Amino acid sequence: MVDSRDAVQKYLIGRHLEPRGSRFFIVSIILSVLTIAGIVGFVLRFQDGFGQGDLWGYYVALFAFIFAAAGGAPMVAISTRIAKAHWPRSISRISELFSIVSLFGIILFIPMIWILPDMEDGRRTLWFFGKLNVPSNLPHILTTLGLVSLVLTGLFILWLSLMPDIRFLRDMSNTKKGSWLYNLSAGWIGSSRQWFMQRHRIGILGAFYFMTLIFVHFLIAVDFSMTLVPGWIDALYPVTQAHNSLQVGVATVVLTMFAVRYFGHYQDYLTIDQFRGLGKLMFALSLLWFWFWFSSFIVLWYGAKPSEKSVLELLMTGPYIWVFIAAFVLLFVVPLFTMIWNPLRRSIWGPTIIAGCVFIGAILDKIRIYVASYSVIDQAGLHEIEHVPSTIWPGFADILIWIGGLAGCVLVYMLATRILPVINIWEQKELKLYQVHKKFHRIEVQVLGKPE
Template identity: 40%
Template sequence: MAHINIHVPKLPTDQEFTEELLSKHASVSTLYRRALWVTGLLFMLGVAAFIARAVSDGISVNDRPAWGYLAATVAFLLTTAGAAPVIAIAMRVVKAHWQRPLTRVAELYSVVGLLTLLLTIPLLLMIPPAAGRRTIWFQDTDPPTLGLATDGKIFGAPHLYDALAITLLVICGLALLFISSLPDMAVLRDRQIGRGKNFVRFMSHRWKGTWKQWKVSRSAVILLGIFYFMFLIYTITLFCVDFSLSLVPGWRDAIYPTFQSLNALQAGLATTIVTLYLVRKFCHLEKYIGVEQFWGASKILLALSLLWFYFWWSGFIVFWYGRTPQEQDLLQLLMFGPYRYAFMFAFILNFLLPFLILMWNAVRKTVWGPPLAGACILVGTFLDKVRLYVPSWSVTDPLSGHSLKHIPSTNLPDVLDVAMVVGAIGGAVFLWLAVSKIIPVISLWEMREGISLKTVKRFLRRDILVHGKPE
């Protein structure tokens, strides 16, 4: 069946679209160079701060309180950039027409996984072994894992499996980006356009565009997308448990991994929407990125914001209703104590403001409304990671205990913390910008497919836009 839309934009031809996008891809503006320099310098500043912190405080299990903000930043990158490719995957699965301009924007964040993996390595050195404390990795050792109900020992837990999970996620994301961009790299290869010509030529030298190659490519994109989604949920589950929950004596929350996974979907979509707005504005792609993309994404973002509140409430009410001394200490540590302002702003920015912005269809159906809500969610997500990971890494009580002995005071960031946070985020933006000049920021083959499935026909006294159904 055809889909009828009363809004009839002027449809570009396949050739017009290709020539315009290739021209924009080949050009390098002054603003782009400045952004690359600024983010690159911020990243180098973060590297210098990391070295200074490692020299002054060390990197060991006992040095964990000094690295809380870096742990929160890694969790933030995993939740935002790491989850962004899932948006492209989901939109491809449901075959939404409006998703075509945003899939590549989301997939390019796969390269940020390399930075996330690199930053995770020193954090792993500060995670204590599973023996003698409560953790999901049951160890029959001396001392054993608290609450051990079975015999046996899991080799390398938790360090090996955390590292393996993030590594598999990064490999799957890079493979997804490579397969989905292969037809576009072949176009750049044939026309000798863009940066990294030798790299593009090497990566796409086998692509001829045969029917068999297209069939394999489409199947591989779907298959890799499914695996990426599974690895993302698995990685976030392990990361939030091993890098925060299990570091606080007495913290037991079965909903916490699900809440963090849901937050990743929300923040990943917010990252994609904000980036799409910036690409539209600064790359002058208003002709191809219109209201339709933001309107469609805003409905999903509204639903995810409501789910954020639902899962937070589901975890919170257990502690609030029981209010044992142990649960009251956890509420003080994570929500109402030293980090209450971070929690309050996270609640407002992750749920309240996005809900108030996106509840109005007149605002959802704009170019600026969904990006505004997305920007609020990104800031709120970072504050949420701060109030979860910084206090967890500040706890100095023996992990063999059943509850907190004392609640640590607020760990305010110093100059090195700020530099590492800004440097890590700057490094993520730098990687995205750099790769966007090697691989087109908008998928050429998907957009050309979309153009071929559109036509304008006369119906009674008006022109209507008819969308063909793909496959």
């Protein structure tokens, strides 16, 4: 571990500029091939057209999952910065880089504009269609605008946070005026005013990002699943989806941290402190998941109206019961009974394995919700489901789409780390200012400064 601020800067830039090995190249090729396989899967599925919603359930589930993970991951940096915590400094860039993956999510969203039927099919919607003069594709317009705003805000935060680091990179690599790196640093010289503005802009945009994230989850949860199922009225469902995004976002950051630590050799920066901190967060989010789920479940189960019974059957106890049980175990039971144990939380492998469970659990959760929602067809004008559709299993095209979609995300992230430093350099330098080690009675302690 290097000590002085200049040494930190030199070390981290040096690490970033080091040529990547052949392993990086080979993995990139494999991921590219898998992404192309995903595109082939999409073309196969596209041959059936967008008209049959039940064929696209797995595709929508993939989008919902990628949006949840990539949209939720930057919140790790945003929330911990607002809390002025020091331990997440080395993971802030890892989480912010997921804004680039969200761009990939926008590409996945484009076909969904055609997959989602407009409101003229007679289903109940939030938008008072038929009573107010609103266009029949209002959900499509609002979701597109919301999604684009979210991704642009995420990218803007990433850029703001990158500015000082790009300046360091620019200086060390003798970049000429007019090059993209030069332009991206936007004249950053590190004046007091620039630091002040940067801190405030990141804070304000972070709050805006969080609100937009909630809003977009609200739109997607309601328009892209709930309104498709007659009789499904669950006011808590949008919040559950937004919360699940934070949960899987944290899990994704833990998994990425693990990969960066081992394959990028950043053991000095991604220590047990970071894994432990996110492990605690993951534990708390798993408890919250249960609470949100149970709050919805008990009211519907207790109410026991025919419409509520059929919704419970569709989403939990019927055709997707095993998917639901697996998601329940992976999202709640496993994190609860493992992360409660201190030695496991205070390790590298513990939180990583649990993050893997949460990641898979979230995939299954999206599948049981979105595949089930899109399987309800020709029942749009009804007040409750007339017959619960049977299980829809993934076809060959769906499997290819899922593999390609996930591979595409990993590829985009890997390529981003090739260009941009994966550890935030200026935050590490700032930490050196605020961190002092001194003797306190007979032990060595750390003194951490907290400005304002």
